[in-house]
Amino acid sequence: MLFKQKILNEIKSGNVTLAFRKWEKASVKKGTLLKTSVGLIEIVNITLIAEEKITKKDAISAGFLTKEQLIESFRNNENAELYKIKVKYHSEDPRIALREQKYITHEEFLYINRKLERLDVLSKQGSWTTTVLQAIQQHPRMRAIDLSVITGFEKEWLKINIRKLKNIGLTASHEVGYEIAPLGVAYMKKLSP
Numbered sequence: 001m002l003f004k005q006k007i008l009n010e011i012k013s014g015n016v017t018l019a020f021r022k023w024e025k026a027s028v029k030k031g032t033l034l035k036t037s038v039g040l041i042e043i044v045n046i047t048l049i050a051e052e053k054i055t056k057k058d059a060i061s062a063g064f065l066t067k068e069q070l071i072e073s074f075r076n077n078e079n080a081e082l083y084k085i086k087v088k089y090h091s092e093d094p095r096i097a098l099r100e101q102k103y104i105t106h107e108e109f110l111y112i113n114r115k116l117e118r119l120d121v122l123s124k125q126g127s128w129t130t131t132v133l134q135a136i137q138q139h140p141r142m143r144a145i146d147l148s149v150i151t152g153f154e155k156e157w158l159k160i161n162i163r164k165l166k167n168i169g170l171t172a173s174h175e176v177g178y179e180i181a182p183l184g185v186a187y188m189k190k191l192s193p
Helices: 005-013 056-061 067-072 094-099 106-122 129-138 144-151 155-168 182-191
Strands: 018-023 033-036 039-048 081-091 171-173 178-180
Touching: 005 039, 005 081, 018 056, 056 067, 094 182, 106 129, 106 155, 106 182, 129 144, 129 155, 129 178, 129 182, 144 155, 155 171, 178 182
Parallel strands: none
Antiparallel strands: 018 081, 033 039, 039 081, 171 178
């Protein structure tokens, strides 16, 4: 479930507490925590709703000025049902604290190593994690398209897989490009002392 940055900021501040989506099948459920640029957003509740049951108050709680403006934002999909989703800011993204870690123990190093080996083994591309980490380290804030030229991996594949490295805490994303997080630097130092 995606939100525009402006709406994420409003959810974090508490000004937006609802979202509406038209889906053939709900893509979230009650209790889901969504990782976003502002931190974790919790799905507090999700219910089906008829369009005519939406109130002006609902629209304002979803970040719109009017009910009509909210309804205009829906995608036209005859097979889709309309969902009213109560959302709230839950907490900071736990990956931030993880990636800011500047030192790792031998056990933490081995744990990260196992995670990366698993990513390599499960990938149709073969071993890729060290290649991508080294490329990001050598070319901080480089765009995915340029990293794809350096690494030989397709851009969209690369973006998806750099996200896996971010989930481990090894990389950080920027508006343009990526860089190795402090945890990634600590890992890379232990990798090649």
